[in-house]
Amino acid sequence: MAIPDPSPRPSPEPVKADTDALWPQVRSMARAFWKSPARNRLIFLGGGLATVIALTAFGQMWLNAWNQPFYDSLARKDMDGFIHQLWVFAGIAFLLLTLNVSQTWLNQSTKVKLREGLVRDLLDDWLQGRRAFRLAFNSEIGVNPDQRIHEDARHLSELTTDLGIGLLQASLLLATFIGVLWGLSRGIVLHIDGQVLAIPGYMVWCALLYAGIASLLSWKVGSPLVRLNALRYAREADLRFNLVRVSEHMEGIALHGGEADERDRLSSDLDRVLGIMRRIVGAVTGLTWITAGYGWFTLVAPILVAAPGYFHGNLSFGELMMAVGAFIQVQQALRWFIDNVSAIADWRATLLRVSSFREGLQAMDRLGEGRGRIDFAPSTDRQVILSGLEVASPAGAISLSQPEVVIEPGQHLLIIGDSGTGKTVFFRAIAGLWPWGKGRIGLPPDDDLQDREGDGVMFLPRHPYIPPGTLRAAISYPQAADDFDDWALVEALGSMGLAHLAARLNRSARWDKELTDDERRCLAFARVALRKPKVVIMDEAFDVLDDASLGRAMAIFREKLRKTIVITIGRPEVRDHFFDQVLRLSLDPAGPRFLPDDHATGDADRDAPTAGDDEEGLSVRAVPKESSL
The missing domain is CATH 3.40.50.300 (P-loop containing nucleotide triphosphate hydrolases)
Structure with missing residues (x-):
């Protein structure tokens, strides 16, 4: 009777995404972060990012307020006022440029430090107390640990940083401009069957309703990407494993004339990868109908929403453009989820692979509990x-x-x-x-x-x-x-x-x-x-x-x-x-x-x-x- 060899091998079945386990996995990774030596450095970088993003939101609010005097000077054909507003714009643009460069540096530094902390944590867990040896016997979690420690950890670090910064930026933008948009809604009235109707916060409610419908549609269409991305990463890992296997055993393959057989095996692995990628293409294409359509309609949506206040109210052209700018900023904040459905699905699939690998390592200490031991x-x-x-x-x-x-x-x-x-x-x-x-x-x-x-x-x-x-x-x-x-x-x-x-x-x-x-x-x-x-x-x-x-x-x-x-x-x-x-x-x-x-x-x-x-x-x-x- 043959004894199983614990050497790494491709998994017969790909990893399946368990969407119900999201919060336990997030809590597990959060506990690992809190114990990490990189924690203080990451908190410092996070504080710097929050400060820069807050200043950027202030600068964008200043830029939005600049719209009114600038467009009013155009409407009055006031050359001196126009030139003055251009100088004001130059100052605002320089401030925002400086903040954007600072945010880029902090963003990239956070990715590097987060990856360092995550990979070191996984290495410490993996190469501890014979865990790596025992994990090699596991038919799913123990397959291709190099892929999870190297590629999956890198991808998770980058996605977490980008999505986290984007969410923080969107939240601050929303908090900053929703008050501005609420105030500008006072000048907008609706005329329905001869009746004058003024809705408090009219443009805010329109923005929330518009973004809410688009978010629900985006998640409905894009949620299958979580499972498809998990399948893709598992198939990619199998293909990479078999490519390395063929490379390491090329002498024996050549001596037996087995190149054609190995090519067929690798082609089969490639076909499985391509099959998953084709399904991802279909899912992303369907999602693009929602996200791109939302983006195109957003070009005219704020003008359509604010038009009653311009034609029937007391909004000036400059105030109209200011309201449009505030509406666009609120929409940019609210559409964060819509624009990132695909990235969130990718992050979810990568988190599943990394957290399940980490939990699998820790479970090796309990392997065989209740069984007799030497x-x-x-x-x-x-x-x-x-x-x-x-x-x-x-x-x-x-x-x-x-x-x-x-x-x-x-x-x-x-x-x-x-x-x-x-x-x-x-x-x-x-x-x-x-x-x-x-x-x-x-x-x-x-x-x-x-x-x-x-x-x-x-x-x-x-x-x-x-x-x-x-x-x-x-x-x-x-x-x-x-x-x-x-x-x-x-x-x-x-x-x-x-x-x-x-x-x-x-x-x-x-x-x-x-x-x-x-x-x-x-x-x-x-x-x-x-x-x-x-x-x-x-x-x-x-x-x-x-x-x-x-x-x-x-x-x-x-x-x-x-x-x-x-x-x-x-x-x-x-x-x-x-x-x-x-x-x-x-x-x-x-x-x-x-x-x-x-x-x-x-x-x-x-x-x-x-x-x-x-x-x-x-x-x-x-x-x-x-x-x-």
Whole structure:
């Protein structure tokens, strides 16, 4: 039975937008903002923006009041008054220009700082307490975390800033000009069937009714964009993932002549993206009928509304233009929602992806609550103890052929198992990455299960991780590059036949790409020689070495690390008799199971210790060998 691989993969189904969860998501992100180190800086920038926008609203009110004397001077053909008003306009325009430039700087600075705070918060949550590893098993939230941390966080920061500033500006404009428009409405009377009707705040009510109808129509037509944008981002992430996958495996694809097959797969992914985009095009086109129609009619709407006061009232031409200007300003404030329906839908979809990712990360701390867990406790005398260990895997219960095992310093243990018995899951369980099951794992007391640095326990996975940077940093990882002297680094490289790399210790490169497969595997054992751990636990790390490299690796333990415990999970030993004991893994499909998405398929009661479990059995030692291989 195959054990699922936690490596990132495209989601079979795109993320679905849950519009009912908007306010909980907003509150969650607001709490994250309040705890962010960037909070004070963002509050300062927000205060600056509010001040600039308020001054801009004052300047626009001044500009609107300027309309009356300017147009009245035109109506009177007063050249001196006309020239004077042009100078007044120049002063107002310079003030508004200065404020606009200041607002642009504050706007862009806010985007940068907001993105910094959001991305740092997501990185802290993601790379904390093995959350990233566990999230990788999630079929939806764990897909393409790079997309959510990089692109979605950037997009959310920019949309939040633009929409927030726009809403604040519209609110201040509305508060400023609604009083002006109310006052100008006093000069407007309606003549209906010979009756004179004066409606208090006539133009204000017309503006509110006009904008309200347009807003309702805009949301009715534009609300499907929330779901469509969420689908689009999920499809885009899948396409990007598969493009990267093909790029990374191009050699194998070329050797198998699989270009046509991969092209078909990528074309299928592209078709799904284009299909969603076509639906978005249709939705945006329908929305444009409302927003553009509203915009065009707004050109004449204020004149039509104010015309009765000009033709039948006592409004002068200048007062008419002032009323028209105030009506337009109120409409610009009220049409903020109409103009931004598409952007709001985009913001809502992006907020859904970012907040669900953040909540999913935090939920990883509660993953498997109520299920049995392996007890990790320090051992004594630098021993490794595996007592009554049973690992609940997706395929069933994984256990050793011998329930009580104690490995003394200097001993070497080989754990073998048939294909599909869960060797990698068992390795992860010992490493603390997969804590579900029962029994006890005891490691030397100076080994902190949350911090593998130092000379405690080292874990060697099947594929070693080589970080970018200098070769010195790569071999020292995860410790700092300057923790070791040059001679120690050179000696460690030489112990695994990598002496030719010593001259490149300070060279920065993508060593995971530049080194050959054999060199990367040998570099992992060079780290062991450098750090001299008390315990080394490997997942088939011996099995992938060639004969010469395997001999060098075994020589490190025999000659330099004689007191180091070695536990290897892999294939049967065929030579050298390196191991002191050999145990076998078995998989019981009827035993307790655990799926990482917290949908266990086994009986939960099986996770509880049985009455026959004997804690005193922890002191029972393993026999030298279960079998001779």
